Every structure is written in C-alpha cells, then in structure tokens.
Amino acid sequence: GAILILAVIALAIFGFTTFGARIVTERIASTLSNRDMTITVREPEGLLTGGLRAAEISLSDTRGIFAEIHGIAIDWNPLALLTGTFHAKRFEIAAIDVLRKPVRTLPSRPGAENSGGFSLPIKVDVDxxxxxxIELAAPFAGRAFTLAAQGNLSANSNGGEAVVNVSRHEVPDARLTADIAYRPAENRLRLKAELSEPKGG
Incomplete structure (x- = not known):
C-alpha cells in the first residue's frame, strides 16, 4: 500500500529527474572517492530513462585535477537490469583529457596484491x-598526442571479451586493432593484435 506508493515516488524522483540523478551520482562518487582520487560529476541527468548523460567528470588528487572527462552519453536499457544485465547500445565520451599522472599517498591495502580479483555482480554488454x-598531455605520456578509440565489450563473473580499435589523430592511417579475452578462473588471457602501418611507412 503506502510503502509501495512511496517506493514508486522515490524511484520517479531519483531515477527520472535531474535533481534525483544529481543526488544519486553524488552519493556514488563520494563512495568511490578517497584522498588520492576525488570524483566530481557535473550535470548528470536521465539516470533511469535509458539516456544517461553527464556534462563532465573530473578526477582529482591532493595536487588538484589530473583528468577530465567531457560529454558522457550512455544509451542503455534499464529493464535489462531485471535479468542481471547492464546492456548499453552506445557508450560515448566526447573528450578525455589526461593532464598528468595521479599522485599516490595512500598505502596499498593489505593482501591487495594477492587477492582473488574482482568479480562482476552482473553481466555487462556494450555494443x-x-x-x-583522448588527449594525453606531456606530463603524463612524455609528449602530448591525441588518440581515438572505438570498440565493444562483454563481461560477466567468468571474465570478459573486448574488441578495441585505436588510432592517432596525427597519423590516422596507423591503427591498432586488438581482440582481448580474459578468463580469471582459468588464469588465461588471449590477445590478438594487428598494427596497420601508415601509408608511406
């Protein structure tokens, strides 16, 4: 009765309004943040509408911002979560700026190196x-250059597969194509990569 009505109202507020999306994303960002990486999300909207958007995500440490992500757009199917699957037709980021390497001040968690790894609680499919x-600044990469990447991803608790195509803006004919599959239970990683050289060598 009343509890169900309140639950529906809460779902509508937090899942389908900009105000609710901001509260939820701020909570998630706060949970994932620590001293070495503070996550700030600006202008999130459409959390459960199937058209998740955010104007900007910034990552900062004790020295300030070290990376910025602009124009996040995720077209996904919220109903697929009922079957334990996060399915997105499109995951697009307009621009990624990596300004420098992050500063690490926190010690590694005890046993982190020998842990059994991370297991996904749901299946993830990104078409x-x-x-x-993707702009990599000189303090991060040694010299500044810009990349573009496309691909797809499928992962679950048993591992995952991904196809990735990477190219440089300055040399668009040079392209790296990688087909990756990982099975942690079998301790097996498969990598097939092909590098296309630019015209003229």
Missing amino acids: RIELPD
Whole structure:
C-alpha cells in the first residue's frame, strides 16, 4: 500500500529527474572517492530513462585535477537490469583529457596484491564504445598526442571479451586493432593484435 506508493515516488524522483540523478551520482562518487582520487560529476541527468548523460567528470588528487572527462552519453536499457544485465547500445565520451599522472599517498591495502580479483555482480554488454578525442598531455605520456578509440565489450563473473580499435589523430592511417579475452578462473588471457602501418611507412 503506502510503502509501495512511496517506493514508486522515490524511484520517479531519483531515477527520472535531474535533481534525483544529481543526488544519486553524488552519493556514488563520494563512495568511490578517497584522498588520492576525488570524483566530481557535473550535470548528470536521465539516470533511469535509458539516456544517461553527464556534462563532465573530473578526477582529482591532493595536487588538484589530473583528468577530465567531457560529454558522457550512455544509451542503455534499464529493464535489462531485471535479468542481471547492464546492456548499453552506445557508450560515448566526447573528450578525455589526461593532464598528468595521479599522485599516490595512500598505502596499498593489505593482501591487495594477492587477492582473488574482482568479480562482476552482473553481466555487462556494450555494443558500441566511442572515444573520439583522448588527449594525453606531456606530463603524463612524455609528449602530448591525441588518440581515438572505438570498440565493444562483454563481461560477466567468468571474465570478459573486448574488441578495441585505436588510432592517432596525427597519423590516422596507423591503427591498432586488438581482440582481448580474459578468463580469471582459468588464469588465461588471449590477445590478438594487428598494427596497420601508415601509408608511406
């Protein structure tokens, strides 16, 4: 009766309004953040509408911002969660700026190196990943350059598979294609990679 009505109202507020999306994303970001990585999400909307958007995500440490992510767009199917699957037709980020390497001040958690690894609680399927503008600054990569990446991803508690295509803006003919599969229970990693050289060598 009343509890169900309140639950529906809460779902509508937090899942389908900009105000609710901001509260939920702020809570998630706060939970994932620590001194070495503070996550800030700006202008999130459409959390459960199937059209999740965010204007910007910034990552900062004790020295300030070390990476910025702009124009996040995820077209996904909320009803698929009922079957234990996160399914997105499109995962696109307009621009990623990696300014420098993050500063680490916190010690590693005891036993982290010998842990059994992370197991996904649900299945994840992403049909199309688009990252057209990945800018790596000189303090991070030694010299500044810009990449573009496309691909797809499928993962569950047993492992995952991904196909990734990476190219450089300055040399668009040079392309790296990688087909990756990982099975942690079998301690097996399969990697098939092909590098296309630019025209003229």
